[in-house]
Amino acid sequence: MSQKHAYNGHRARLRERFAAAGIDALADHEVLELLLTYCIARKDTKPIAWALVKRFGSLRGVLDAKAEELREIAGLGAQSAQFLNLQRALIRRYFLERAKENKKIESPADIIDFCRASLHGLSEEIFEVIFLTARNDFIDAERIASGSLQNADISPRKIIERALSRRAAGLIFVHNHPSGEPSPSNADIEITKTLSRLAAQLGIKVLDHIIIGQGKIFSIKENGLISGDVK
DSSP states (O other): OOHHHHHHHHHHHHHHHHHHHOGGGSOHHHHHHHHHTTTOOSSOOHHHHHHHHHHHSSHHHHHHSOHHHHTTSTTOOHHHHHHHHHHHHHHHHHHHHHHHHHOBOOSGGGTHHHHHHHHTTOSSOEEEEEEEOTTOBEEEEEEEEESOTTTSOOOHHHHHHHHHHTTOSEEEEEEEOTTSOOOOOHHHHHHHHHHHHHHHTTTOEEEEEEEEOSSOEEETTTTTSSOOSOO
């Protein structure tokens, strides 16, 4: 059997296994191998999938990687790297839409899937704002700044303008710590208090500031560092 026919048969078997038993029937490298078959037509994707797992440690590590990092893997071009980045973006969009459908945010647990899908594993700090109605119904979420909070251009004016344009009555801030440790820095606490004071002047409540670490989260509100209405 030719090499071409060999990997085509393997692709077909992977697709059949996924169709029959779902993603849990596949190991991480097999999931990647299957994904890559949809953007790499004439090449055995198994060695590329193994190289990705070896370099980034897991399926999650691969999806968290930047396009330029992915392109360092032999056999993976710009289009394939973008395709893998798209998978992470789709996950974020899925949880964003689900949060909108679930509507009411009663506790940090109600948005934690979205927070993790959006920010977990990223190599730079990202600061997001979640906008809520007066009844804590989910309106929207937006990335406001990137970089450490000490250096990031987190514009209070921009945040307030975005809140007013969406007619938001409540805000939840979310950002990640690439180091993996979710405990807040002094800068995290200070920016939260500053934004809370400014928002309060316009009748907008800051309900929480959630920090995403490596498999852990930290709620500034639940740890008593700010007051808010999210219990």
